[in-house]
Amino acid sequence: MTRHRQRSAIILAAGYARRMRRFKPVLTLGGRTMLERVVSLYRRVDVTDIRVVTGFRPETIRSALDALPVAVVHNPSHDEGMFSSVQAGIDSLPSDVSSFFVHPADIPLVRPHTLTVLMDAFDRRPSPVAYPVFGDRRGHPPLIDGAMKDTILSHGGDGGLSALLRRFDAAALDVQVADEGVLLDADTPEDFRRLETRQATCGRLTEDECRMLMEKVCRLPAPLIRHCQRVADVAAALARAVNDSGGTLDVCLVQSAARVHDVARGEKNHAAAGARLLNEMGFPAMAALVATHMQIDLTENSSLDEAQIVHLADKLVAGATVVSLKRRFDAKIEKYGHDPAVAVKILQRRRAALSIQNKVEQMSGRTVGQLLTTAGLTHGRQP
Structure with missing residues (x-):
């Protein structure tokens, strides 16, 4: 049995949802109920002992779970509040x-990678x-x-539960x-609409998530973070200009990938390392763009795509x-050309960048300099 399978998950689905005015666990979000999403989350990270606590409308919950491999724990005291459901779930756990x-x-959009990171950190430093x-x-x-x-x-x-756990903050x-x-x-219909918006864009990190990844998770230096932000500004401006001339680039994907393209800058072959991290986090489309920001292979007639925009x-x-x-x-x-092998790579990258720049200029009818000036990103200007 793996360490992850020794863990349990208690999913609380016993409340009335008065502020929502609809029964939250069975609301559909992106084609699946919120309850189904949370159950699936734990199955994806190999937590197999999953216990769903019911209270209000227990038969609706049982029906929503259908044949999912979970244990259902009914809390007859759910009127007493959420903590009674927490205790009911905990009381049902195996002794070991x-x-x-x-x-x-009603918190259905936590990502699997988040749970994996949390479990790994807990294993390295067990805490209350x-x-x-x-x-x-x-x-x-x-x-x-x-x-x-x-x-x-x-x-x-x-x-x-939160008040009780605060007693252990020193060791948390x-x-x-x-x-x-x-x-x-x-909690409210407005909250649910916000979840719907997030679910529709779940294939990429948001701007705030990009910032937290760079600043808080990876703790990268401020100059590198400013570089990535500037690259994101330039990439978004170029992608919008292409789309204004009939292109169909995903501007948000371009911007988010550019925002974190150097997330693994301190590692060997940082483009590949950054792509691995983003794949682990569940963002393959972003990973593909980060993987080619240093070196990109272009065929003679390759159409302009998001990866080329980030590279340029x-x-x-x-x-x-x-x-x-x-x-x-x-x-x-001037800096590295004395090394013939390095000089060859620099010239290859220059040819690729010039090729992409030519495509952008031909499609937009303006030079890249003009496009960036229009976007307030004039050559040579500091942010």
């Missing part, structure tokens, strides 16, 4: 459980409780040490994640300054 998640069913943290805010689900079972079961309920583990989903619940944008930014390709590559040749 190593740790367990507590996850309200580990929290996923986005920026400076703790989110859901907490991962709680199995040794805390009796403490929670004996608690009178004042302040709920805060794990930074680039996942705003840990904060997003569905990176070559148009030195530090945090927008420059021409001539200035960028002349500087590279």
Whole structure:
């Protein structure tokens, strides 16, 4: 049995959802109920002991779960509040459980990678409780040490689970994640609409998530973060210009990939390392663009795509300054051209960048310099 399978997940689906005015666990989000999404989340990270706590409308919950491999725990005291459901779920756990998640069913868009990171951090440094943290805010689900079972079961309920766990803050583990989903619940119809918007764009990191990945998770230096932001500005401007002339580029994907293209800058072959990280996080489309930002293979008639835009944008930014390709590559040749092998690679990259630039200019009818000036990104100007 793997360490992940020694864990349990308690999913809370017992409340009335008065503010939502609809029964939240069975609301459909992107073709699946919120409850189904949360159950699927744990199955994807190999947490197989999943317990769903019911209260209000238990038969609706059982029907929604259908043939899913979960245990259903009914809380006859659900009128007493959420903490009674937490206790009901914990009371049902096996005696030898190593740790367990507590996850309200109305927080459906936490990413699998977030749970994996949380479990790995907990294994490296066992704590009474580990929290996923986005920026400076703790989110859901907490991962709680199995040794805390009796403490929670004996608690009178004042302040709920969060108040009880705050008593252990000195020993708690805060794990930074680039996942705003840990904060997003569905208490109100407005909250649910926000979840729908997020679900529709779940194939990429948001701007805030890009920032947290760079600043909080990977803790990269400020100059590198400014470089990536500038590349993202340039890439978005070029992609919009192409689309204004009939292109169909995904501007948001271009911008998000460019925003984190150097996320693994300190590692050997950082483009490949960054792509691996993004693939692990569940963003293959972003990963594909990051993988080619240093070196890109172009066929003679290859059509302009998002990867080429990110590649070109990176070559148009030195530090945090927008420059021409001539200035960028002349500087590279002057600095590294004494090494024949390196010089060959620099010239290959220059040819690729010039080819992409020509495509952009032919499609838009304007020079790249003109496009960037129009976007307020004049060559040579600092952000």
